Amino acid sequence: MSRADLAENTCTVARAIELFGDAWMLMILRETFLGNRRFDDLQRQTGASPHLLSRRLKRLQDIGVLRREAYSEHPARYDYLLTAMGRDLWPVIISIKSWGDKWLGEGPHSINIQHKSCGHVVVPQMTCPACHKSMEAYDAQASLSEEFELERDAIRSPA
Amino acid sequence: MSRADLAENTCTVARAIELFGDAWMLMILRETFLGNRRFDDLQRQTGASPHLLSRRLKRLQDIGVLRREAYSEHPARYDYLLTAMGRDLWPVIISIKSWGDKWLGEGPHSINIQHKSCGHVVVPQMTCPACHKSMEAYDAQASLSEEFELERDAIRSPA
Numbered sequence: 001m002s003r004a005d006l007a008e009n010t011c012t013v014a015r016a017i018e019l020f021g022d023a024w025m026l027m028i029l030r031e032t033f034l035g036n037r038r039f040d041d042l043q044r045q046t047g048a049s050p051h052l053l054s055r056r057l058k059r060l061q062d063i064g065v066l067r068r069e070a071y072s073e074h075p076a077r078y079d080y081l082l083t084a085m086g087r088d089l090w091p092v093i094i095s096i097k098s099w100g101d102k103w104l105g106e107g108p109h110s111i112n113i114q115h116k117s118c119g120h121v122v123v124p125q126m127t128c129p130a131c132h133k134s135m136e137a138y139d140a141q142a143s144l145s146e147e148f149e150l151e152r153d154a155i156r157s158p159a
Numbered sequence: 160m161s162r163a164d165l166a167e168n169t170c171t172v173a174r175a176i177e178l179f180g181d182a183w184m185l186m187i188l189r190e191t192f193l194g195n196r197r198f199d200d201l202q203r204q205t206g207a208s209p210h211l212l213s214r215r216l217k218r219l220q221d222i223g224v225l226r227r228e229a230y231s232e233h234p235a236r237y238d239y240l241l242t243a244m245g246r247d248l249w250p251v252i253i254s255i256k257s258w259g260d261k262w263l264g265e266g267p268h269s270i271n272i273q274h275k276s277c278g279h280v281v282v283p284q285m286t287c288p289a290c291h292k293s294m295e296a297y298d299a300q301a302s303l304s305e306e307f308e309l310e311r312d313a314i315r316s317p318a
Contacts, residue, residue, distance in 0.1 A: 003182050005206060011269040012259030013189050013252065020255070021182030023162050030172050034301055044314045047164060064262075082296070085262050090296035091285040092258060093172065095250035096179070100171030103223075103244050110170040110307040114300040120289035124299075126250040127286035130279035134288070137241070137249035141273040142193055148269040155203045 010148045019063055020092070024048050024056050032066065032086070033093055034111075037079040065089065094124050169307045178222055179251070183207050183215050191225065191245070192252055193270075196238040224248065253283050 006018035020026060027046040036042055043053050057080055060066040065086035068078040094113070101109050101123070114121045125134045144152070165177035179185060186205040195201055202212050216239055219225040224245035227237040253272070260268050260282070273280045284293045303311070 002206075006182060006186070011189075012264045013256045013270065014186065015263045016255045016259035017182050017185045017189070021180065021185045023165060023176050023180030026176045026180045027165070027173065030170075030176070033296060034303075041315075045311060047161075087296040088258055088261060089254075090299070091254035092251065094285060094299075095248075095254045096175045097172045099247055099251060100175035102247060104174045105171045108304045108306075110304050111172065112302050112304070114302065115287040115289060115292075115294060116298050116300050117292065118287060118290035120287065122287050122289050124285045124294045125288050126253060126283045127291075127293075128274040128277060128279065128281050129284050129293070130274060130281050131277035132286075132291060133274075133276065134286075135274055135283045137192060137246040139275050140249070140253075140283075141275050143271050143273065144193075145267045145269050145271070147267075152204060156200075 010145070010151045020089070022056075024052060025060065026093070026096070028053070028056055028060065029065075029086070029089055029093055032080065032082050033090060037081055039078070039080070042080065060086070091124075091126075095126070098123055169304070169310045179248070181215075183211060184219065185252070185255070187212070187215055187219065188224075188245070188248055188252055191239065191241050192249060196240055197230075198237070198239070201239065219245070250283075250285075254285070257282055 003018065006014045009015055020029075024046065027048065028042060031042050031045050036045060039053065039057075042057075043050055046053065048056065057066065061068060063085075064083055066080045067083050068080050071077055071079050097111060112121050113124060126136075127133065128135045162177065165173045168174055179188075183205065186207065187201060190201050190204050195204060198212065198216075201216075202209055205212065207215065216225065220227060222244075223242055225239045226242050227239050230236055230238050256270060271280050272283060285295075286292065287294045
C-alpha cells in the first residue's frame with residue numbers, strides 16, 4: 001500500500017491522516033490559527049520554500065480547509081483564511097501543542113491559550129461530553145464498525 | 160529552512176510536528192491505540208513496507224513513545240507498546256478522528272469510542288478546564304512567550 005491508498009481506507013482516521021500527516025500542512029495550520037494569512041508571512045514563519053508552500057496552500061484549498069480572498073488586484077495578492085472545516089482542526093493543533101508542552105517543553109509555554117468567554121489561561125482538555133470528566137487513552141474503549149472490521153479481517157487473512 | 164530545522168524551533172508545536180507530521184507515524188499510533196502491538200499486524204494494517212515500518216518503530220522508540228518487549232526469544236520477536244509519553248498522544252489521534260468523522264465520514268463512524276468509566280459512547284470534546292465549556296478556535300486567544308515572539312520578529316525582519 002502506498003500513502004495515497006490511505007485515502008481509500010474505510011477508516012476516517014486514515015483518510016484524515018492522508019490529508020494532514022505532513023509537517024508542512026500542520027505548520028501552515030499552526031500559522032493560520034496564530035492569525036497569519038499572507039503568503040510571505042506564512043512562508044517566513046513556517047520556513048517552507050515558496051514552491052512547497054504554494055502546493056500546500058493549493059491542497060488546503062482543494063480540501064476546503066482554507067479559502068483565499070484577494071486583498072490587492074494589481075498585483076494579485078491573497079489572504080488565506082480558515083473555513084469552518086479548517087477551524088474544526090483546532091483541536092488537532094491544540095492536542096499537538098499540549099503534548100509538546102508536556103514532553104518537549106522547558107520553561108514557559110511558547111504559546112498560551114486564553115479561553116475568551118471565561119477569561120482564563122488554560123490547557124484545553126479532552127473531555128467526555130456525557131459525564132464531563134477528562135478522558136485519556138486508558139479510559140477509552142474503541143469499537144469498530146462492521147465495514148471497518150471486515151476490511152481489517154480481509155487484510156489479516158487475504159483470500 | 161528544512162524540515163529538520165523545525166526541531167530547533169522555540170515553539171513546542173513545531174517541534175512536535177517535526178516528530179509526528181508524517182502519515183506513517185500517525186498510522187502506527189492509530190494502530191497501537193487500537194491495541195495492535197506486533198510487527199506483522201502493524202505492517203498489514205498500516206500498509207507500510209517492512210523497511211519503512213522498522214524505521215518508524217525505531218524512531219518512535221527513540222522519541223520514547225513506544226517501548227518494545229520480547230514475547231519470543233528464538234526467533235526474537237517483540238511487542239511494541241505505548242509508553243506514558245505515547246498514551247498522551249491519544250488526544251491527537253482522537254482529534255484527527257473527530258475531524259475525519261465530521262468532514263470525511265458517511266454512514267456509521269468507522270471507530271466508536273466508549274468512555275469506560277461512565278459507559279457512554281461519546282465524541283470526546285476539547286473543553287476548558289476552568290469553566291468546563293467546550294472550546295473551539297473562535298473562543299481561544301493565543302499569546303506567545305517572549306522568546307517565541309522574539310524568534311518570530313527576527314524571522315520577519317532579518318538583521
